Amino acid sequence: MVRVFATICAFATAITSAVAHNPSYLYKFDGATAAGVDGSIQVKYAGEDSSTATITANLDFSGVDQAKIAEFDGNCTEAVTSWKWHIHTKWSSTLTSDSFKQCSKAATDNHYDPLKACGPASEYIAEPECKVKSLTYACNPTNYMANPLVCEKGDLSGKLGALNLGQGSTVSVEWTDEHYPLPSETTETWSIVLHAVCGDQTPRIACAVGQKVIEKHEDYYHHNTQSHCVICFSSNENSSYLSLAIMRSLLSRTLLRASLHRAFSTSDEALDVVYRKLLELDDSDAFQVTEAQSTAVNMATLGYSVFLHLPTGAGKSLAFQAPALLTAADQTTLVVSPLIALMHDQVAALKRKGVNAIQVSGGERNKSVPLTQLLSGQRLVYTTPEFLQMNAEMRKWVHAAGKEAKLARIVLDEAHCVLEWGNTFRPSYLQLSQWKSQFFSEVPITLATASVSDEDIARLAELFHLHLLTSVPGDGGGTDKSTRHGQMVLVQQVTDRKNLRMEVVRKTSQAAPWIANRVGKEPTIVYCMTRKEAEDACLALVRAGCDAGVYHGGLPRKRREFVRKQWMMGQLTVICATSAFGMGIDRSDVRFVVHHSIPLSLSAYSQQIGRSGRDGKPSVCVLLYSEADKGRADALTTEGRDFDGTGSGAISNRSSRGEMEEVSAFCEMITGCRKELLYSHFGFRFDTSHCVKNCNCGVPLEAARDFWQEEEIATEHKSNVTKPDEEDGIPRSTIEYQYHKILAESRRLKLPKREALSRRLVRDILETEPASEEEMASMRGIGLAKASRYFRLFRFD
The missing domain is CATH 3.40.50.300 (P-loop containing nucleotide triphosphate hydrolases)
Structure with missing residues (x-):
């Protein structure tokens, strides 16, 4: 079973997040190359193709080291009195390149410097005599016709003002620029450069962005890359720009290779194919393949069924959409989803990426066009369980696709709905298992959900007559492919959402x-x-x-x-x-x-x-x-x-x-960690020493204090509900909390409920407070096996 616990690594170069499809870039400073400058610069664009951006800068210059700046640029011998920054981007030598067009959007009075390498009198690339860079701009290539050029945008010293070192200077500013060029996929490098103004000298590049981008995740892989200079930071001819796209590629491919090569001999060519398909679906600059995603994609492409249990926002859709694009061109992946709005959003996103995808459900299509015609050539077909089973045209198409081996995979998105809704108001969900087993027993299936217990995972696997594999097959896919569809690989990831x-x-x-x-x-x-x-x-x-x-x-x-x-x-x-x-x-x-x-x-x-x-x-x-x-x-x-x-x-x-008792214990507990109880419900252990005290553990740690308003911190204990039970003895809420910890541990160990401890035994243990496993084992009804299993879960303060 692939379980990835704790936060999935992120790299601190320009990190993109999509909010309502509006690009957003966050630039951070690496202490090793920042000369003491700290903070971040965030750029949020008004739209996908907009050059209007809101820039928010929070910078701290109090720790600037003058000696470090002198190391970066020997000419910067006087004290730094103020700062400036630019966007730097590199493009190919052709003036028609997409990168140059993006840079051209920056042509404003603020600061436009498409080359700044043509000598002291020249500012523009169009001047024919400009063949060689000026020596004062050592970060530019020696020959712009043979090497990428540099575009600069954003002389922002007016925003920063004159900041003298040693005065604990900080800056927090926000403004909107209508001519802030937007990076694109073909832009080779996109970064922000901070310059130090040294007396009368030309501003020199003083710091850089970039840090280690991959950290160790459990026991699955361990790979570190050296700090990369994403921003050119010295007068050294060999100072390097590292393309943001290349860094993203290195990170994603490393993760992909780590998880794929761990069990298989996957060629680099095959790796590139998978990566390109993933990139087709998510082309943001923050894109990175997690181990869970890459494992799910690889298992699907090998023909296994997959149970995909990833938290909300962790890329479940990507993990089942990518395999659909890796199948034969005439094959279709059928996605069954509970909500029309959910299908609409996913299909719209796929179409924007140029993927042939369609949503079909009652009242959602032009009935003058035959359904078989609409579905022809679609790589992904989204529908509801009701439409799938009740619409005659849909059933005919699906059965024909199955007989002709054109149905690559069936995906149940939000698979927990099978159990939650199948017995009540949406029986079609529960009927899906019978339908699939009767007509499409040899078609692999992917079940995707964000929240489901280990017990329910096992129930769903049994419902669909699948053998659940709790570890990734290590045979390189050597098992008979005709039997892989009946084996479901469990891929799980839990992320500690500390925010x-x-x-x-x-x-x-x-x-x-x-x-x-x-x-x-x-x-x-x-x-x-x-x-x-x-x-x-x-x-x-x-x-x-x-x-x-x-x-x-x-x-x-x-x-x-x-x-x-x-x-x-x-x-x-x-x-x-x-x-x-x-x-x-x-x-x-x-x-x-x-x-x-x-x-x-x-x-x-x-x-x-x-x-x-x-x-x-x-x-x-x-x-x-x-x-x-x-x-x-x-x-x-x-x-x-x-x-x-x-x-x-x-x-x-x-x-x-039983589930309601668990929720009640969660609400009524007055000791222990709610997050620990929540994680144990899913069969995971949570180290409470890593809790940032943002549940009911007490006053938040200093590191997390700025997350919450002071009034929230002051009233935390009042907000955390519950009064202790007033009856004599151990509070009922404490017994319930401990009882459900025991149940969760027994589930994690795949033991039957009888191998757990009853509430009566839990109460007896809390009252007796045994000092050792042996003492606990001597208590009536427990024994050595249960004592060795559960003693460590009790805390007697």
């Missing part, structure tokens, strides 16, 4: 004003147990002054889509929804996820809070807890009662009594 603050707060009758005051104007999702609750919560929030809308399955499709678009575009601040909302929603700046009532499982809770803070910025996940909501949830899970009067579709979660 998410988890809170559990006592729910009162004034929930709406409290939420409105807490979230302000920040993008927020409010999850509700039922449709009626979502509607009531929305109305109360509107009355409290929020720009709120409601989204649930009982609304007409057009209304749901209208509300979703309003929220995505920022016209609504808060959206009140049932659990279905958010799957596949590509909005990275959600600052608050509020559970208006208790979630019905920790899996659902984990997936829903995962929709906040995907841009890496601090975000808050608040669970409003009350005994009344717990009673409602218990009734829903044990009696199937309908609380909103909207029929069987009112509840969009499957749960069990």
